[in-house]
Amino acid sequence: xxxxxxxxxxxLRLGDNALILSQRLSExxxxxxxxxxxxxxxxxxxxxxxxxxxxxxxxxxxxxxxRTEDMLAYRRSERQYYNNLLVEQPNGDFAVTMVRxxxxxxxxxYYYTEMQKSSDEMLAAIAAKTLKExxxxxxxxxxxxxxxxxxxxxxxxxxxxxxxDLWMFSGELFEMDEVDSKLIAEGIAIDLDKxxxxxxxxxxxxxxNGALQIPQDGYMQTGxxxxxxxEYLGHLLSEMQYLQRAYPDAxx
Amino acid sequence: MDSIxxxxxxxxxxxxxxxxxxxxxxxxxxxxxxxxxxRKHLVRQMSQHAHSEVIGxxxxxxxxxxxxSLRAKQILLAKIQDEGGHGLYLYSAAETLGISRKEMIEQLxxxxxxxxxIFNYPSLTWADIGAIGWLVDGAAIVNQVSLQRTSYAPYSRxxxxxxxxxxxxxxxxYEIMAQMMKGTAEQREMAQDAMNRWWWPSLMMFGxxxxxxxHSADAFRWKIKRHTNDELRQKFIDKTVQxxxxxxxxxxxPDLKWNEQKGCYDYGEINWDEFNxxxxxxxxxxxxxxxxxxxxxxxxxxxxxxxxAYKNKxxxxxxxxx
Amino acid sequence: xxxxTQLDSWEVFMQARTGANFIHQGSIHASDKKxxxxxxxxxxxxxxxxxxxxxxPTSEIVASSPxxxxxxxxxxxxxxxxxxxxxxxxxxxxxx
Numbered sequence: 001x002x003x004x005x006x007x008x009x010x011x012l013r014l015g016d017n018a019l020i021l022s023q024r025l026s027e028x029x030x031x032x033x034x035x036x037x038x039x040x041x042x043x044x045x046x047x048x049x050x051x052x053x054x055x056x057x058x059x060x061x062x063x064x065x066x067r068t069e070d071m072l073a074y075r076r077s078e079r080q081y082y083n084n085l086l087v088e089q090p091n092g093d094f095a096v097t098m099v100r101x102x103x104x105x106x107x108x109x110y111y112y113t114e115m116q117k118s119s120d121e122m123l124a125a126i127a128a129k130t131l132k133e134x135x136x137x138x139x140x141x142x143x144x145x146x147x148x149x150x151x152x153x154x155x156x157x158x159x160x161x162x163x164x165d166l167w168m169f170s171g172e173l174f175e176m177d178e179v180d181s182k183l184i185a186e187g188i189a190i191d192l193d194k195x196x197x198x199x200x201x202x203x204x205x206x207x208x209n210g211a212l213q214i215p216q217d218g219y220m221q222t223g224x225x226x227x228x229x230x231e232y233l234g235h236l237l238s239e240m241q242y243l244q245r246a247y248p249d250a251x252x
Numbered sequence: 253m254d255s256i257x258x259x260x261x262x263x264x265x266x267x268x269x270x271x272x273x274x275x276x277x278x279x280x281x282x283x284x285x286x287x288x289x290x291r292k293h294l295v296r297q298m299s300q301h302a303h304s305e306v307i308g309x310x311x312x313x314x315x316x317x318x319x320x321s322l323r324a325k326q327i328l329l330a331k332i333q334d335e336g337g338h339g340l341y342l343y344s345a346a347e348t349l350g351i352s353r354k355e356m357i358e359q360l361x362x363x364x365x366x367x368x369x370i371f372n373y374p375s376l377t378w379a380d381i382g383a384i385g386w387l388v389d390g391a392a393i394v395n396q397v398s399l400q401r402t403s404y405a406p407y408s409r410x411x412x413x414x415x416x417x418x419x420x421x422x423x424x425x426y427e428i429m430a431q432m433m434k435g436t437a438e439q440r441e442m443a444q445d446a447m448n449r450w451w452w453p454s455l456m457m458f459g460x461x462x463x464x465x466x467h468s469a470d471a472f473r474w475k476i477k478r479h480t481n482d483e484l485r486q487k488f489i490d491k492t493v494q495x496x497x498x499x500x501x502x503x504x505x506p507d508l509k510w511n512e513q514k515g516c517y518d519y520g521e522i523n524w525d526e527f528n529x530x531x532x533x534x535x536x537x538x539x540x541x542x543x544x545x546x547x548x549x550x551x552x553x554x555x556x557x558x559x560x561a562y563k564n565k566x567x568x569x570x571x572x573x574x
Numbered sequence: 575x576x577x578x579t580q581l582d583s584w585e586v587f588m589q590a591r592t593g594a595n596f597i598h599q600g601s602i603h604a605s606d607k608k609x610x611x612x613x614x615x616x617x618x619x620x621x622x623x624x625x626x627x628x629x630x631p632t633s634e635i636v637a638s639s640p641x642x643x644x645x646x647x648x649x650x651x652x653x654x655x656x657x658x659x660x661x662x663x664x665x666x667x668x669x670x
Contacts, residue, residue: 033552036613151558243320252320559605
C-alpha cells in the first residue's frame with residue numbers, strides 16, 4: 001500500500017463517518033421532542049453533511065479516479081463503506097441518539113484537536129473547522145445525557161439502557177490497522193491508543209454527573225475497517241441512494 | 253364602583269381610541285389595550301400560521317433522507333430547519349397575546365386550531381420538493397410580504413424576519429425544477445407531474461374569493477390584513493406563469509391567458525368543493541399529518557419531563573453556575 | 575398526573591457585532607440556562623447573526639404599563655435643554 005492509497009482510505013473513513021451520521025441525524029427532522037431540539041439536531045446533521053463533503057471531495061482527489069464527493073457518497077455498495085458501526089446504529093429514542101452523540105463527540109474532540117497538527121495540510125485545515133462544530137455538539141450531548149441520567153426514573157432507565165446497548169460499538173473507535181500505522185509514521189494520522197484513556201475518563205466524568213454507570217468492558221463488535229457492517233447500513237444506503245441508483249443518468 | 257353602563261362606555265371609548273390609532277398606521281404592542289375580538293383574531297391567525305410552518309416540515313422531511321445529492325440534502329435540511337425556526341418565531345409572537353405554546357399545541361391536536369391546507373397533500377416524488385419550494389413557498393411569500401406591515405407589532409416583527417430568511421426558499425425549489433427540466437425525459441415528466449398536482453392547491457392557499465371570505469372585514473379595519481385574498485392570488489399567478497415558461501413547464505389551466513386590458517392573467521375556476529372538503533378533514537394526508545405531530549409530541553413527553561425534573565432537582569446548583 | 579410542559583419561556587437578546595447594543599429577538603423555550611443559550615443560538619443565529627447572546631426568563635422581565643405612558647415619558651419630552659440644539663453657540667466656534 002502506498003502512502004497515497006493509505007491516505008485515501010483514511011480520509012474515506014472520516015468522510016463516511018460524517019456522511020452516515022448526517023443521514024441518521026437528518027432522520028430526526030420533524031421528529032424531535034420539541035421544536036427547539038428539532039433545530040438543534042438539524043444543525044448537527046448540517047455540520048456533518050458539510051464535513052462529509054469536504055472529506056469525500058478530498059478522498060476523491062487522493063484516489064485520482066475523478067470520483068466526486070457525490071459519487072463516493074451515493075454510488076458505492078455496502079462493503080465499500082468504512083464508517084464506524086456506532087454511527088450507523090438506528091436513532092432509537094432520544095436517549096440512544098444523545099448517548100451516540102456523546103460517544104462520538106468526545107472521541108472527535110480529542111481526535112480533531114490532534115488532527116489540527118497533522119502534517120497533511122488539508123486534513124489539518126478540515127480539523128480546525130470541524131473542532132469548533134464538535135465542541136458545540138459535545139456541549140449539547142453532554143448536557144442532555146446528564147439531564148436524562150439525572151432526570152426522571154424513566155429517563156434514567158432509558159439512558160442507562162442506551163449506554164449499555166451502544167457500549168459494544170465504542171471499542172471500534174480506537175481500532176487501528178496498517179493504514180493507521182503507515183500514516184502515523186508520516187505524521188499524518190493520530191495514534192488512537194493515546195486518545196482511548198482520555199475518552200474513557202471524559203465519559204466516566206459525564207456519567208458520574210448524570211448518575212449513570214459505565215459498563216464493564218466486554219465484547220466489542222468491530223468490522224468497519226474491513227467494510228463489514230451491521231445490517232442497518234444496507235437499509236440506510238438503499239434509502240439514501242435511491243434516486244442516484246434508480247436514475248443513473250440523471251443530474252439533480 | 254363602575255356600573256355596567258359606565259364600563260360599557262369606557263370600553264367604547266377605548267375601542268374608539270384603538271381604532272383611531274390603528275387607522276393612523278400605528279402598531280399595537282402586547283400590553284396595549286386591544287378589543288377582545290382583535291386578540292382572538294390574532295391568536296387564531298398566528299397560531300394557524302405557526303402550526304403551518306411546523307406541519308409543513310413533514311412533506312419536505314419526507315424526502316430528506318432520499319435527497320439525491322449532498323448539496324440537495326443540505327439545502328433541503330436548512331430550509332426545513334428555517335421553517336421550524338419560523339414556527340418558533342410565530343409561537344413566540346402569539347405567546348405575547350397570553351396563550352401558551354402548550355395550549356396552542358393542544359388546540360392543534362383537538363382540531364380547534366388549523367394549519368394551512370396545502371400540507372394535506374402528499375410529496376410523492378423528488379420533483380414535489382421542487383414544486384413545494386417554488387409554488388408553495390412562492391405563494392406563502394406573497395402573503396407574508398404583505399403581512400410585514402400588519403398592525404400587531406410582534407407579528408409584524410416576526411414576519412420581517414421570516415421574509416428575510418425565506419428569500420432562498422423559493423429559489424431552492426425553482427432550481428430543482430429547472431434542473432429537472434434540463435434533464436432526462438423521466439425527470440421532465442416528473443417535474444410536470446408535480447406542477448400539475450401542486451398548481452391548484454397553491455392557488456387555494458390564498459383562501460376563498462373575496463366575496464366568500466368570512467373573517468375579512470374586521471381583519472382589514474384593524475389592519476391585520478392589508479391585501480385581499482384575490483389580490484394576493486393574482487400577484488402570485490402573474491409572477492409565477494413567466495417562471496414556468498422560462499423552464500418549459502406548462503401551467504395546468506386551459507383557461508389561463510394574458511388579459512391585455514387588465515394587465516394580468518385570467519385564470520380558470522378553482523375547485524372550491526375540493527378546497528372545502530380538504531379543510532373539513534377529507535384530504536389525502538390530514539390524518540397522517542396530525543397523527544405524526546401527536547405521535548412525536550407524545551413520544552417526546554418523557555424527554556421534556558426529564559428536563560423539568562432535572563431543573564427542579566438542580567435549580568440551586570444551576571443558579572450557582574455563574 | 576402528567577408533568578408535561580413545553581418548558582419555560584426565555585427572552586432572547588443578541589448582539590450582532592462586538593460593541594453593538596443587545597437587541598431583543600423573540601423568545602424560546604428551555605428548561606435551564608444552558609439549554610436556553612443553546613436553543614437561542616440555534617433559533618436566532620442560524621446565519622451567524624450574533625457574536626453574543628443574553629437569555630432572561632420571560633417571567634423575570636418587568637415591563638412598563640401602557641397606561642403609565644404619560645407619567646413615565648411625557649415629563650422628559652419638554653426637557654429640551656438636554657438636547658444640544660437648545661444652546662446658542664457664538665459664531666465661528668468650532669469643535670463644540
